Amino acid sequence: MKMPLRAGLLALALAAPAPLSAAHAQAAGPSAAESLFHATTLNLSAYGESKLSPDMATISLGVATEGGTAARALSDNAARMNQVLGALKAAGVPQKDIRTSGLNLNAQYAYEQGQAPRLTGYHATDQVTVTVHDLSKVGAIADATVGAGANQVNGVSFGLADPTAAANAAREEAVRALAAKAELYARASGYRVARLVSLSEGGGVEAYRPQAMTVMAQARVQNVPTTVAPGELTVRVDISGLYELTR
Template identity: 55%
Template sequence: MTSFAARIASAALIPAALPVIMGGALALASAPAMAQSAPDAAFRATTFSLAAFGETNVAPDMATITLGVQTDDMTAAGALKANGAKMNQVMAALRKAGIADRDIQTSNLNVNPQYIYEQNQPPKFNGYQVSNQVTVTVRDLGKLGQAVDATVGAGANTVGGISFGLQNPQVAEDAARMDAVKALQAKADLYARATGYKIVRLVNLGEGGGYSPPQPMPVFAMAKREMADSTQIAAGELKVRIDVTATYEVAR
């Protein structure tokens, strides 16, 4: 029978570096080896993180205008009736000017009581005001001035704003993308030459920006003027910008 002292001595002879069976799995990796993971290798690479942009100017091919009719009456029903009659005339004028029904959308309709305010006196009711606005998309800019003139002649007495845009911005965006990538590559080559590195590969590429329709330019004019001269509207140019970012791996 083995004595207690003999068992202790035998246990002391077990090598500390032997594999240990835990839960049926054999753990062989040492702690330093486990600490070295695959992502660590990425941090050993030298990279350039760069940004650039490309722009292209293009003439707009559509416009959006906001116009409407404002009427007053001592009763809400009377103000609404008068407004509806004038707005029907405005709609008919737009259609006659070549604007399709799908390009005419009611954007605002308000009925508001009106009061007269005098110092040291309670507000005095002064009837109702009805404001009805439509947003009109003009896809043929040659008809824009004609459309404005026609609606004013038909009874539209408020013009809220105008903006120009692109029906299909894809072509302009792609041109800006090409310019952005060329600028990005040129910048990467420049940094490589300046630092004595060579571009190994493109690690990632990201995009931002792009075409967004401009906000309407405020007009807010009461359209009470003589119609002897046709309205002249200059469309100008739109700027489409694409921003890009990239990471390049480089090496000596």
Template identity: 45%
Template sequence: MRLIVSIAAAGAALASMPALADSAIPEGTTLDVTATGKVTRTPDIATTRASVVTQSATAGAALSENATRMARVIQALKAAGIAERDIATSNVGLSPQYRYQQNEAPVITGYQASNTVSVKFRDIGRSGAALDALVKAGANQIDGPSMSIDKPESAFDEARADAVRIARARAELYAKATGLRVVRIVSINENGESGDNPPRPMPMMYARVAAAPAADTQVMPGETDLSVSVAVRFLLQ
């Protein structure tokens, strides 16, 4: 497992602080350090949107043809091992198509129907073959994939621990530079967590839809970074 750590020692501040009347915080100097812990993981889920778009002279015909082709697409996804819980309809649309001429009112020439499903691939290595299958079944628009981590909680916790560890090391550096020592942590505030998706291999999939080459579509998960930023206040004496 490869670990990447980045430090943002922003806003380090030294300020004298008098002792409180109730002695809750001993007299000393406070130091504020902001640090970011980052871990790298390989995504294990790829989410793609697949659409069927059809056109016909009437609305009913456009919808009927669309429904028939989408049924084949869904069947192809199930045959590829995609569970029903990972297939969700995200949009169904029907719109008239117009012909425009100068100085004349628009004329309806037909109708366009669309149906889009969001597909979650839990085996990224097999998702390329599944995409090929659904295109053969009738899908004519592909968008994605979007890579993600199925259960990122443990990775974020690891990043949190590293952020605090980094903040502590930076506090020790400041304390040594000023002839003081770190007594304890006064407070910790989490500034947020984030996960960066790797680049999408969309051009490959669009090329597959447009040109249908003989080679199978490849979907590469790459790596994604997950990070947590914390602000830690230390007491120095």
């Protein structure tokens, strides 16, 4: 049986591949990644900094006690920590700014050659982290807690309640530094900067940390108020950028 001529031509037309449109031809060309691979590029990094005074402090302190039994060590520890918490409250520190950061109980042993370890008692510690928003009270708060029974002061760190403005200033400085470095490298190598292809960021706040524990110990021995110097904070932002160069 012969196929009608018109039906045969229609079948042939449906089977034949359609010509590529301009859009399809462009899509079939080199990808953006391949084009960039064949371009002259410059990969650089830079940073920006913003220095300012801190507006908050964090004090890490605690109570350590020993007892013949685990219950006695914990009981004595709780009693002394309650006194410390009372001193913090009396100094005007709100409950929301006091956070328990560690609670430990450990058995203590005596070791003698040729003999089994001998239990001598228990050691209990309770650590709290205190946030202070009035920096003029940091020393007084530390003294009050030590006077109330705190016998461990692990340090003071300073920070910013809202580092956004300082971080943005550091970002702007970092971008300016990155652009200047790109122009320098391009000019030195006989090129010019065509465009910024990509930009990535990383970084954070670096806080100055004085040796607070040593200062406090000396202050208590000399019976003088503890003084703590906040110093200056540095907000640093690190960035990396990829530039395309051209002649």
